[in-house]
Amino acid sequence: MSHPAVHVDHVTKRFSGHTAVSDLSMEVPAGGIFGLLGPNGAGKSTTIRMIMDIIEPDEGTVQLFGTPGTGRELSDRVGYLPEERGLYKEMKVFDHLVFLAEAKGIRRAEGKKRSLAWLDRLGIADWAQKKVEDLSKGMQQKVQFAGALLHDPELLILDEPFSGLDPVNSQVLKDVVVDLARNGRTVLFSTHIMEQAERMCDRIVIIARGQKVVDGTMADVKREAGGRHIALAFSHDKEKALAVLADPALVARTDDYGASAEVEMAESADPQRLLALLVSEGVGLSRFEIVEPSLQSIFIAKVGDAQVAHRSEAKERAAS
Amino acid sequence: MNKTFAVIRREFVARVHTRSFLISTLLVPVFFVAIMVIPAMMMTGTSRSMRVAIVDGTTSDVGARIESRMALEKLGDSVSVPRYTVTRVSAAERVDDVRDSIVALTGLGKKREIESFDGVLVVRDDALATGELEYYGTNVGSPEAMGRLENVLRQVVTGTRFEQSGIEPAVVARAMERVNVSTHKVTEGKATGESGGASFIIAYAMGFILYFGVFMYGQQTMTSVVEEKTSRIMEVLASSLTPFQMLLGKVIGVGVTGLLQMGIWGTTIFLVTSQRERLASLVGVSPDAMQQMPIPTMPVDLLVVFLIYFALGFLLYGALFAAIGSMCNSVKETQQYASGVMMLIVFGFFGVFAMINDPTGGIGMVMSYVPFFSPFVMPVRWSLASVPLHELALSIGAMIAALIAVSWLAGRIYRTGILMYGKKPSLGELFRWVRAG
Numbered sequence: 072m073s074h075p076a077v078h079v080d081h082v083t084k085r086f087s088g089h090t091a092v093s094d095l096s097m098e099v100p101a102g103g104i105f106g107l108l109g110p111n112g113a114g115k116s117t118t119i120r121m122i123m124d125i126i127e128p129d130e131g132t133v134q135l136f137g138t139p140g141t142g143r144e145l146s147d148r149v150g151y152l153p154e155e156r157g158l159y160k161e162m163k164v165f166d167h168l169v170f171l172a173e174a175k176g177i178r179r180a181e182g183k184k185r186s187l188a189w190l191d192r193l194g195i196a197d198w199a200q201k202k203v204e205d206l207s208k209g210m211q212q213k214v215q216f217a218g219a220l221l222h223d224p225e226l227l228i229l230d231e232p233f234s235g236l237d238p239v240n241s242q243v244l245k246d247v248v249v250d251l252a253r254n255g256r257t258v259l260f261s262t263h264i265m266e267q268a269e270r271m272c273d274r275i276v277i278i279a280r281g282q283k284v285v286d287g288t289m290a291d292v293k294r295e296a297g298g299r300h301i302a303l304a305f306s307h308d309k310e311k312a313l314a315v316l317a318d319p320a321l322v323a324r325t326d327d328y329g330a331s332a333e334v335e336m337a338e339s340a341d342p343q344r345l346l347a348l349l350v351s352e353g354v355g356l357s358r359f360e361i362v363e364p365s366l367q368s369i370f371i372a373k374v375g376d377a378q379v380a381h382r383s384e385a386k387e388r389a390a391s
Numbered sequence: 392m393n394k395t396f397a398v399i400r401r402e403f404v405a406r407v408h409t410r411s412f413l414i415s416t417l418l419v420p421v422f423f424v425a426i427m428v429i430p431a432m433m434m435t436g437t438s439r440s441m442r443v444a445i446v447d448g449t450t451s452d453v454g455a456r457i458e459s460r461m462a463l464e465k466l467g468d469s470v471s472v473p474r475y476t477v478t479r480v481s482a483a484e485r486v487d488d489v490r491d492s493i494v495a496l497t498g499l500g501k502k503r504e505i506e507s508f509d510g511v512l513v514v515r516d517d518a519l520a521t522g523e524l525e526y527y528g529t530n531v532g533s534p535e536a537m538g539r540l541e542n543v544l545r546q547v548v549t550g551t552r553f554e555q556s557g558i559e560p561a562v563v564a565r566a567m568e569r570v571n572v573s574t575h576k577v578t579e580g581k582a583t584g585e586s587g588g589a590s591f592i593i594a595y596a597m598g599f600i601l602y603f604g605v606f607m608y609g610q611q612t613m614t615s616v617v618e619e620k621t622s623r624i625m626e627v628l629a630s631s632l633t634p635f636q637m638l639l640g641k642v643i644g645v646g647v648t649g650l651l652q653m654g655i656w657g658t659t660i661f662l663v664t665s666q667r668e669r670l671a672s673l674v675g676v677s678p679d680a681m682q683q684m685p686i687p688t689m690p691v692d693l694l695v696v697f698l699i700y701f702a703l704g705f706l707l708y709g710a711l712f713a714a715i716g717s718m719c720n721s722v723k724e725t726q727q728y729a730s731g732v733m734m735l736i737v738f739g740f741f742g743v744f745a746m747i748n749d750p751t752g753g754i755g756m757v758m759s760y761v762p763f764f765s766p767f768v769m770p771v772r773w774s775l776a777s778v779p780l781h782e783l784a785l786s787i788g789a790m791i792a793a794l795i796a797v798s799w800l801a802g803r804i805y806r807t808g809i810l811m812y813g814k815k816p817s818l819g820e821l822f823r824w825v826r827a828g
Contacts, residue, residue, distance in 0.1 A: 123630050125810055143633065151630040157623030162405060173397035174631040218627070 074137025076101045076226045076257040077122055082131035084117055084281075091117040093281040094131070099259050099274070101136075101225075104252045106272035107261040108366075110374055114281040115261040116154045119230050122259075123151055135226070147176050150224035154231050154261075156215050160204040164214055165190070167203060168221060175222035182221065189217035193243060209236050216244060220251075227251060229260040233267055245271065269366035279374045289366075296364040296372070299336040301345065304358035312354040321345055326368050331358070333368050395636045395643075402615075402644020407651070416652050420659035440466060441509040441530070444493045445479040448486035448515045453551055454479055457514060460547045464539070474539070478508075486515060490527070498529040512544075519551060591747065593689060594771045597697055598743030600653065601767050605704055605736055608649035609712040612642055613725055616716030616809070625809045634806035638798070642709035649705070696783070697770040703790045704766025707797055708732065714801035717808030718816055739767035750775035760786050762793030800825060 077099035084092040092114040099105045109115050120126045122133050124142030135145050142149060158167055165186055172182030190196045193213045198206060203214065212235060219227065229248075233241050248258050249271065262268050268275060275292060277285035285292055305312065309330075316325045316332070321340045326333040336342055346359055364372075406412055443461065447454030464474035482489035490513050499507035510528025518524055524544055530536045546567055553563040619625050628637055689697075715728040742764050746755035750772060758764040759772045765786050772778055807824040808816070816824065 120626075125626060125629055143629065146631050149630070151627070153623070153626040153630075155623040155626060157619075157625065157627060159401075159405065159624060160622060161409070162401075166404075170397060170401045171627070171631070174394055174628065176394060178393075179397075215627070 073101045075099055076136060077259060078134040078137070079118070079122065080132045080134070082118070082121060082128040082133060084114075084121060084126065084128050090281050092121070092128075092278075095278065095281070095283055096131075097276045097283065097286060099257060101257050102252065102255050103257065103273040104248065104271050105257070105259045106268040106275040107259060107278070108263065108265070108268055108275055108285075108370065109261075109278040110263060113278045113374075115278065116230055117281075118278070119154075119228055119259075119261060123149070123228065147222060148225045150219035150222065150227040152216055152219045152227075152229045152232055156208075156212055158203045158211060158215060158218075160202070162203055163200055164195070164203060164206065165199040168214065168218055171218035172221040177222055185221050186217070189220060192247070193217055209240055212236060213240065213244070216247075220247070224256070226257045226259070229258065231262060232260055233262060233264060241267075265365070265367040265370050275366075277370060277373055284373045284376070285369065292366075292369060293363045296369045299342070300362050300364040300368065301334045301336065301342055302331070302358060302360045302362045303334060303349075303356065304331040305355060306357040307355035308353055309355075311352045312349055315345070315348045315352055315354075321348075324368075324372065326371070333362075333365060335364070335368070335372075394632055395640045398632065398636060398640025399644040399647065402641055403647050406611075406645065406648040412648070412652070416655055419656050420663075423656075423660055424663055440473055440476045441528075441536075442476045442478070442507070443510045443512055443528075444497075444508045445477060446482050446486055446490045446493060446511060446513045447479050448482045448484075448513070449518065450516055451519065451551075453519055453547070454481070454514045456551060457512070457544065457547045461543055464543060486513060490525075494527050497527065512540075519548060519555075522548060524548075593693070594743070594747050594774045597770045597774065598740060598747075598767055600657075601701060601704060601770070602736060602740040602743075604649055604653060604701065605708045605766070606733070608645050608705065609708045609732070609736075610729070611649075612645045612709050613712040613716035613729060614722055615645070616641065616713050617719055617722050617725060620717070620720060620809060629810060634809065635798075635802045637809070638710065638713055638802055638805050642706060642713055646702070646705045646709060650701075693770065693774050696773045699787065700766040700770050700790070703787070703794060707762065707766070707790070707794050708736065710794075710798050710801040714804040714808070717805045718811075718821070720815075724815060735763045736767075739764040742768040743771050746771045746775065760789055762790045765790055 075098045077097075079095060079097045082092060082095050083090065095114070095118060107115050107118065117126070121128050122135070122142060124133070124144075133142070135142060136148065138145065159170075162170070165183075168186035168189070169179065169182045172185060173179060177185070187196070187199070190199050193216070195206075195210055195213055198210065203211060206214065212232075216229075216232065219229070227248075232244055232248075236244065245267075248260070252258050252273075269289070272289055274288050275285065276283055287295070303312075312332075316322050316334060319337060321337055321344065322334055323337040324335040334345070336345070342361055349356060349359075445454055445458055458477050458479045461475045461477050462473060466472040466474045480489055480493065490511060493508060493511050497508040497511055509530065510526060513525035513527070515523070515525075526537075526540065550560075550563050550567055553566070554560055619628070632640075711732050712729065715725055715732065718728065719725045739758070742755060742758040745752065745758070746768050749755065755768055755772060758767075759769040759778075759782075769778075769783070769786050773783070803825040804821060
């Protein structure tokens with residue numbers, strides 16, 4: 072059995088009083104796409120930086136490829152796109168990529184060849200001789216993305232790779248990532264955009280307030296969340312549905328999108344009964360389907376729980 | 392090693408490609424030529440003869456003697472063009488009136504039809520007794536022109552005094568012949584062929600180049616580390632390179648750029664000083680005026696010592712500046728820490744003066760062993776006094792030991808500092824950074 076690409080073991084990191092990551096353990100198996108999900112400020116970037124050995128954990132250990140080496144020592148096997156993008160503004164795009172390749176220990180001639188290939192693949196070959204500062208933010212991001220891939224790393228760590236990209240460029244990046252995973256590389260990326268993660272990831276970890284709230288394959292996570300979700304779409308008289316959906320004996324949670332809604336049934340409530348009630352109320356339905364929960368709804372449920380738990384904990388602490 | 396080289400190359404190329412590098416590299420030679428040529432132009436003023444009126448109020452022949460002696464002075468190297476065109480006016484009792492009327496005709500240039508005078512020399516009857524003469528002229532600001540005139544007048548006055556005391560004119564002429572002292576520097580019992588003036592200039596120039604180089608390029612190193620922090624490229628670099636590779640690459644990259652720039656400057660200065668006569672004729676200045684500065688020649692051993700100390704000194708201070716840059720989030724913030732390092736540099740530079748003052752004195756001697764000062768002081772000491780080889784070895788050894796210690800320290804601070812954003816570290820935190828990792 073091959074070693075996991077990343078093994079995070081009971082890691083804690085504190086910054087001047089507040090705990091950014093608290094006793095976090097996770098394992099990224101070799102191969103495939105792994106999503107590190109969480110709301111803003113959940114500790115995603117801190118976790119990634121600890122994996123990259125850019126900051127050191129206060130407690131716990133991080134292991135890459137089952138070897139004792141640190142992220143910086145193994146940097147030639149890892150590609151990294153930090154959350155804070157940074158390039159030398161006054162350098163030409165092509166020269167910059169060649170430099171990034173050399174910094175990963177690739178010979179200059181080979182680095183030039185690969186830089187050209189990646190510029191071509193990402194559709195920015197025309198910009199190769201332009202200065203970085205003349206490029207748009209999105210294009211700079213593509214350049215940096217290419218920079219992380221030049222040395223063909225076994226493990227690719229992307230911190231919010233899709234933020235700030237238009238749909239076309241997101242698609243280009245997604246295709247590259249999927250392609251890498253298909254070729255046996257491991258991709259770990261963080262995001263708070265659930266639709267993206269839902270479509271791409273084999274495994275996910277959701278963290279909130281520095282703690283892990285969900286961990287597993289996408290299929291397991293959905294199964295655990297249960298098949299008691301119902302997707303609704305309304306054609307008319309939607310307002311008549313509100314009273315029915317507000318009944319706590321029937322509906323545990325409603326995620327209202329306006330023209331559609333995702334509903335989680337209450338414990339032991341019968342979906343048939345919900346349908347009957349909606350029809351008898353005269354609600355026009357264009358869709359009524361028992362579905363797997365969307366990652367979005369799982370995320371909101373779990374992260375919401377974690378936040379509620381945190382708040383009540385804080386209240387208890389304040390009371391005592 | 393290849394990675395470090397990639398960083399050096401990037402630093403070098405990025406720096407050399409900037410407009411400011413181009414401008415400063417070109418401007419300094421232009422500036423240097425200007426400071427050579429412009430004062431020379433101003434000092435010689437013109438290379439034409441000066442029209443001088445002598446207002447002669449004497450009853451003796453001193454006025455006439457001055458006239459004939461001045462007429463002997465030739466311009467520059469030529470044998471035919473007289474330096475002064477002299478008109479003597481006998482004024483008897485009315486010296487002041489005659490003087491005023493001629494002064495009114497002085498310094499008009501070619502604006503008027505009449506030819507004006509460039510200067511008026513007033514010789515009163517008591518000139519021989521008091522040794523007091525007056526000169527009114529357009530060129531009194533030129534030390535060179537005034538020096539020449541004074542020299543001529545002194546010869547006449549002194550010669551006349553001697554003759555009046557009954558000394559033979561031939562003896563006087565012999566006695567008045569010029570005395571020249573040429574200075575020759577001695578090192579280890581051998582004359583080096585350098586003049587005293589030249590070795591002073593070399594000593595001063597070396598001290599200044601080191602001071603300037605360390606100061607300017609050290610600051611550049613610091614600023615560029617801060618820029619890498621603010622542009623957030625640090626995190627990408629840190630995921631590819633070790634802090635030591637980054638530190639070394641940066642310091643050497645900036646250093647090589649500095650060396651190139653100084654090489655260009657040094658070559659221009661050498662060419663300008665060695666070709667100054669051609670340069671003088673090119674801009675139409677008398678070569679005499681540019682002859683003021685002796686041509687410094689740098690012996691090979693001195694050049695080697697200088698380069699060793701330049702390299703070591705730059706690496707030492709460069710590492711310090713880089714470490715400071717890594718601790719700060721803005722250029723403004725660096726100033727507080729940098730001022731401490733600057734004090735060291737300035738102190739080392741003062742050591743150069745102590746050394747020039749007294750090449751075998753105690754202060755300079757001690758400073759030539761202290762790592763932070765020896766880069767400035769030791770090359771100067773080597774150029775001015777003879778330094779036994781084992782003392783040189785000791786000084787370089789101390790320097791290398793300090794360099795290793797400082798790079799180790801700087802590397803530790805750098806490792807943590809480059810990825811720290813937010814408030815500046817306290818001394819205690821710095822200590823923890825050094826201990827960690």
